[in-house]
Every structure is written in C-alpha cells, then in structure tokens.
Amino acid sequence: MRTSILKKTILPALAIIPGIIGLYSCSKSKSDPSNNVIIKTDTTVKPVYALVWSDEFDEANIDDTKWGFDLGNLGVNNEKEFYQAKNASISNGNLVITANKELVSGQPYTSARMKTQDKFSMTYGRIEARIKMPMGQGMWPAFWMLGANINTVSWPTCGELDIMEHINATNVIYGTMHWNGGSGHVSYGSTTMTTPADYHVYAIEWDAKQIRWYVDNTLYQTGNILGNINNTGAFHLPFFILLNLAVGGDFPGAAVDESILPASMYVDYVRVYKQTN
Numbered sequence: 001m002r003t004s005i006l007k008k009t010i011l012p013a014l015a016i017i018p019g020i021i022g023l024y025s026c027s028k029s030k031s032d033p034s035n036n037v038i039i040k041t042d043t044t045v046k047p048v049y050a051l052v053w054s055d056e057f058d059e060a061n062i063d064d065t066k067w068g069f070d071l072g073n074l075g076v077n078n079e080k081e082f083y084q085a086k087n088a089s090i091s092n093g094n095l096v097i098t099a100n101k102e103l104v105s106g107q108p109y110t111s112a113r114m115k116t117q118d119k120f121s122m123t124y125g126r127i128e129a130r131i132k133m134p135m136g137q138g139m140w141p142a143f144w145m146l147g148a149n150i151n152t153v154s155w156p157t158c159g160e161l162d163i164m165e166h167i168n169a170t171n172v173i174y175g176t177m178h179w180n181g182g183s184g185h186v187s188y189g190s191t192t193m194t195t196p197a198d199y200h201v202y203a204i205e206w207d208a209k210q211i212r213w214y215v216d217n218t219l220y221q222t223g224n225i226l227g228n229i230n231n232t233g234a235f236h237l238p239f240f241i242l243l244n245l246a247v248g249g250d251f252p253g254a255a256v257d258e259s260i261l262p263a264s265m266y267v268d269y270v271r272v273y274k275q276t277n
Helices: 224-233
Strands: 013-015 048-055 069-070 081-083 087-093 094-104 105-112 114-117 125-132 139-147 160-165 174-182 187-195 200-206 208-215 219-223 239-247 263-275
Touching: 013 200, 048 069, 048 125, 081 094, 081 239, 094 239, 105 187, 125 139, 125 160, 139 224, 139 263, 160 200, 174 208, 174 219, 219 239
Parallel strands: 081 105
Antiparallel strands: 013 048, 048 263, 069 114, 087 094, 094 105, 094 263, 114 239, 125 200, 125 263, 139 160, 139 239, 160 174, 174 187, 200 208, 208 219
C-alpha cells in the first residue's frame, strides 16, 4: 500500500522451504497451520517456524487488543474513501472490510483500515493471511506492513512491506518493498498471477538476508537486505501489520465502478511465525 506521508487447533510449529509448493484449499474452510503438504525440492536446510501471533477471526467482534483503526481520509494517494471502524466486522469466521458508496466529510466512499500498531510488531519471520478480494474498477485491497518507528522517522524512512496488493479487476498480485534509499523514496517489487476473487494465502518470509514473497507457498520474488545493502537498514527493525480496502487513487486510477458497491475483502486469518532454527 503506497503511503505518501479451530475452532481449530493451531500447532506451534510450521516448516516451510523456499521454493516449495504447499497445498491450500481455495474453498472457505480454515486450515490448521500444520496441515500443509511440504514437498522438498532441494537440500537446503528448511526453516522451522513457531506461531507467535494470530487472529483467526472466530469471535463475534474484532479483537481490540490486537487491532486498531486509522480513521478519516488520510490524504494519501488521491484515495477517495473515508475510513471508519464500522466498515469492518466479523462474519462466518472472516474479517470483512467493506467499501460503501457513502458521502462522509466530503469523501464519496467509506471503508476501513486496520492495524496492529502499538499492539503487535515484529522483526523477521513468516507473515501470512488467507484472503479473497473484491473485483472491480477502483478497488485497492492490501495486506502490508509499516516500520514501527513511522511516527519518529516518517515514511519512507520507516520502510514498508506490501505483502499483497491488488487493484481493479485484474488477476495481478503486487508484492513490493519501499524505503529511503538515501536521497528519497525507492521501491523494489514484482508481480504474479492468481484468482483474487478466490481465497489464497499471501505471505512473506523475512530474515536478516532476504525478504521472500509467496502466493499459496509459491515463491515469486526475493528482495536482498543483507548487510543493509542499498540502504535497506529499515528492514532490520520492527514492523506492524495493516489490512485495508482503499477506493480509487493513484494506483487503481480515479474511476470507481459504483455498480459493484458495496464490495468486501474477506480475511480468513492472519498468522505470524518466528523462525526457531
């Protein structure tokens, strides 16, 4: 998200290998993190991850010990939404963020933007969410992270990790890192194809050497941060998590297809793992 300014039993460990394919269902049923099929394709020592934080969205209401909200129009990216907490809710084991045609404080649309700022942040690990997204011109859902020091150093010096962004009605998923390269904002990213209207697992694996982007455990991009190369020191500090559905803006374009509204982004779960080996 470009920023201009089980019940189920969750077992404590998950093994993921870079370059593997895990099997995730695209139907609406939550998977135990230990049930992924792992196929070894090389002799690399596989990371072992332990679950340290999650929200399964199985309660009646959003857990305010885990999530806060950004409110209002944030004045970024020429977006057209007014963020309010009531546009986020829990339904059938999902977090549901809904964009509506609703005039509030001069903005023609409303939506929600949630964050773990001042509640949970982390450095290194695997961060994943199972999400399905609305399809239509002007929709801009995102699952992303910002440096926890943003209020001190501001953006882009704090760093930003876009685990997943999607715009409009395309099948393209964007994964991007943003930071201050020394003389201002720089970014590095790539794309992959999927079916965003279905559930998929979007993830990064982040360590002191690399940040790796995955869709359904298929690796599609790697960013090098070893030794703070290219002034990437921000990515060795704590980050917090955000989920939002923007409407319009520089990335999707100014036009909004109002015929699709209300439109919702569904999040089955968010899970965070730390590497233990």
